[in-house]
Amino acid sequence: MPSTSARPLRADAERTVRAILDAAERVLSDNPNATLEQIAEVAGVARTTVHRRFANREDLVRTMAITAWRRMDAAVDAARPQTAPPLVALHQATANVIQIKYGAAYALDRIDVSDPEVARIQANVFAKCDAAFARAQTEGVIAPDADLTWVRRVYLALITETVHGATELDTTTDPDALASRVIDTLLGGVGRGR
Template sequence: MPTTSGRPLRADAERTVRAILDAAERVLGENPSATLEQIAEAAGVARTTVHRRFANREDLVRTMAISSWRRIDAAVDAARPQTAPPLVALHQATANVIEIKYGAAFALDRADPEDGELVRLQADVFAKCDAVLARAQAAGSIGADADLAWVRRVYLALIAESVHGRTADDLTDPDILASRVIDTLLNGVGRRSGM
């Protein structure tokens, strides 16, 4: 994991940064106005450690967003979008992304849409999404006349809705939610024959 300066970190420093990022997600998710001192306390590090790693709160939030998008990119790659059967890849990528989004909602919701690195990471993820959707269309799982740009927008909205605004009583199993997202994407919510 690089720092905001782009240099690689030692293993112990990387663990410290990861602890700060994880604590920041939890603390800011509960209280968006929490201080860096509260984040440091939750991470089990000194306030000066947080300030040494992050220039300010905005730098911390930006690093959280970049880290989350990197994890999403790796999770999509792990689903083998170019080589696995398209619906298998789509399901696995969906489950992987849902799992990450559960733990990164604050950071992802506050990602700066003008940040060049974030724009590049998102474009990479969306290109992989487009590729697997095109493969699913070629295999006949998505209608030949479907507008794949629209399909991607609907797909991403379904993922977002499966994660955001959930309560403690909501289903949270990423695999089950992925099945629901894919089923809704491919089959809609209309009445099915034989029902």
């Protein structure tokens, strides 16, 4: 199984799994009742290949969600939150996560937060987020009296609304532009000051 196997997949098997996961996200986003056979067709693999890699539809969706959370974990690390200037790291992590969430919306909307592997990865991402906000607070980017747990909750809600609340009125899906909007709203709010 790609999500829990201790043994790494061969490069060709990994490409096949990636193709299946990408196809599943596209197909299931358009038709949540699509079959594994329809996913296999879009992925360009045999139906038996999908069934060999995933025990059932729930296993496939679980793997999709875990893969997305692993990618978000790596995306936060790629923003260098411990070493980059806080605003730079926060912007880059936000853009990275928005891009991943756009490409994995179906899976992330159906995630089972009680799944131990999902919970472990989420906790790791949230801990990195908390550390980045603590560093930003120490460096004066965030008010010294701000409740950082609340800051994280608002931040995550802004990202979720950015991805899931998109309407025809939105003028962009560019992750950098959207990250700027999230960060500006988080740090500046929408009012004229206190």
